[in-house]
Amino acid sequence: MASRKLYAGVKLRETRTRLGLTQKDFAARLGISLPYLNQMENNNRPVSSTVLLALASEFGFDVTELSTGDAERLVSDMREALADPVFGDLAPPLADLRLAASNAPALARAFLELHRAYRQSHERLASLDEALGREDAALQPSPWEEVRDFFHYCDNYIDAVDRAAERFARNGTNPDDQERHAAETLESAGITLSKNDIPGLRHYDATRRILTLSSRLSGPTRRFQLLHQIALLTQSQLLEATLDLARFQSPEARDIARIGMANYFAGAALLPYGSFLEAAQEARHDLELLADRFGASIEQVAHRLSTLQRPGAKGLPFFFVRVDQAGTITKRHSATRLQFARFGGACPLWNVYRAFETPGRFLRQLAETPDGVRYLSLARDVTKPGGAWGAPVRRFAIGLGCEIRHADRLVYADDLDLTNAAGFEPIGISCRICERRNCHQRAVPPLERRLSVDPDRRGLLPYEVAE
Incomplete structure (x- = not known):
């Protein structure tokens, strides 16, 4: 699969500002023309490999900072927000979301804040006790x-x-x-x-x-x-x-x-x-x-x-998550391209949910997300005893993983066949924004796709996800 071009105009501009350089001086140090730098800073062109090498050699810059998870987090969060039925068929294409996350991150965050405000307002109206007759009910x-x-x-x-x-x-x-x-x-x-x-x-x-x-x-x-x-x-x-x-x-x-x-x-x-x-x-x-x-x-x-x-x-870019037995995510973080849903649980096909069945053991999973990225995922239950008879026991499961390109640096990958495509299980983020059409564990329909319902035909689900 071809690698995606790196658009990192905001990060490039922040780097130049931090160094106290004008565009002209920065372009000269990088060995490129001023118009070329201007186009990259405005995300009209991707950051070239020549510029990446120049950043590393000229400034000792860690080029991995240009591809941090900020843009991926914003894209994932915007996709989930736009899956809300209130937007109907107005969801912009993925390419537009990536442009917004890369070129106008402040605007993307403002949109997320607006959607969160709408969502909370909707929930308060539904419960009434938070929305009526209260002086402290400000949104x-x-x-x-x-x-x-x-x-x-x-x-x-x-x-x-x-x-x-x-x-x-x-x-x-x-x-x-x-x-x-x-x-x-x-x-x-x-x-x-x-x-x-x-x-x-x-x-x-x-x-x-x-x-x-x-x-x-x-x-x-x-x-x-x-x-x-x-x-x-x-x-x-x-x-x-x-x-x-x-x-x-x-x-x-x-x-x-x-x-x-x-x-x-x-x-x-x-x-x-x-x-x-x-x-x-x-x-x-x-x-x-x-x-x-x-x-x-x-x-x-x-x-x-x-x-x-x-x-x-930097260490390896890992994702980390902790879930309880009801599937609620209680801790989450990802330095990888895999981003967790802001609301609700994660994909039930993920091995973190099977960890409760095998206490005291590490579970390994080779997994692939709908965007084609492959991961090595570890899962294990973590029990927190109360320390005395009758004291409550807290049970969680944790998941830790990285992209498969880093797997050789983990002892857990030593006896796994990382070249066998059939060995990677398909997982998603959450059902409401997952694009997979034929998932046998789907709990709810995807909000971004139309459904086809045939009363005379029944497959794994009572509906089919349209192309």
């Missing part, structure tokens, strides 16, 4: 969705917070040393650390300056909660400055994002960027080896692998 995004989208479009990588966590960790990888350093940090700040059988995971009494961790916590969870509280106590200026830049629309969104930032710091300190990236490459991304080496959980390791997007020192 605004769900705080949870607003924070989710913030991390989504940051590529799930917050550079300043990540580097601060790495400095705090001192590149240490020994779990006991990490925990001792964290405890000493609290002690130097006049905070007492205790472990007791308390409800929940963690409680900080600001008046008495006592941090209490549940004595039931496993080692990885205990260290994570300890580092989370340290982030709130010692990194507040950094976290607040980052939150200021995000410009959330409600105090609730900012409060949720603050927790997300502290979680990010904890994960980055538990698995420091440089040492973790080096270890991941050395272990060929063996999750169990990495979890053992860093004293972390499988989920923490998988999630961290998907955040290794530091400019100039």
